[in-house]
Amino acid sequence: MISVNLKIFLAIITVIYFIIILIAIKKQTMPVKSSVLWIVFGVIMFISIFITPLLSKLCDFIGIEKVSNLLLFCGFMALLILSFDLYKLNYQLKKKIVALGQELALLKDEVKNK
């Protein structure tokens, strides 16, 4: 079981997380489209804190001893998926930048020779 103190602490962390996301959306440093994913992630975190009996049953079903371990595992998996997603995005952007750089060099040459 998760203690009341830990529940309050996790709830505060989640609220801070929401505030950071909202500020990022407001300042347009994060696109609204991808922010949905982060908000859903926060909502799941928040709900998870208050449904520990259900999570205990899930722990028993999977074979994880403690709910905190389950939360840690879920957090780890979520970060792994997100980092993989960001890695893919990074590679796609790199390819686009290279293609743009090549086009720029070729166009500069065309302009120079006109």
Place this chain on the structure above:
Amino acid sequence: MNNKKILIIIPAYNEEKNILSTFESVKKYKKVKLDYIVINDGSKDLTEKVLQENKINHLTLPFNMGIGAAVQTGYKYAFNNNYDIAIQFDGDGQHDINYVEKLIDPIINNKANMTIGSRYIENISKFKSSFSRQLGIKLISSFIKILTGIKIKDVTSGYRAVDRTIIKLFSLDYPHEYPEPVTNYSILKSGYKVKEVGVNMYARTNGKSSINFVKSIYYVFNVFISILLFNFKPYKEGKK
């Protein structure tokens, strides 16, 4: 000899000490009518200054993109300017210009879509590369032989010539990582004709090679993976 439009693509990254002598060797070569283009791959040294001061025809990439992207820029240039044959030629002075005629001969006579200048056939080249690199080359070469049934001995050679069909393919899609072995495999696998031609190569006179011992081990494994991955994304205009 022929009326084909031929372009030499010379990629150069930090080659301030070699690029002028490479250019002069190309300029002096009169056996075949050639155009040339140097691709300055975002060099941080004085390569750009040397190119400008000597009025050497060149393209400058806005930042260092790697050998694959630099060479592909050359292929895009060749395609846009309707060249019939494109030749890759290193800017570090390792390739011997006197073998250009021999290299393009199978393409002109329609015996090959791509030719590879090889250090390991006909015993022409005294320079054979380091032991670790030769071992890597043999492993990759055997791997390609298993997959295609065709042996290419100098599978990492950057001294190559291609016809108009391959120019188009490379201008559209060219691997930026491990380009030579991967494209050798992909061209063979797509049903095009590849011929290895004995050429002379020199050891680098100035600067350091981009591949060291640790990199060459890492290189082999990455090439294996890249070659296998090609099967998921073959050339669309392949003949097979």
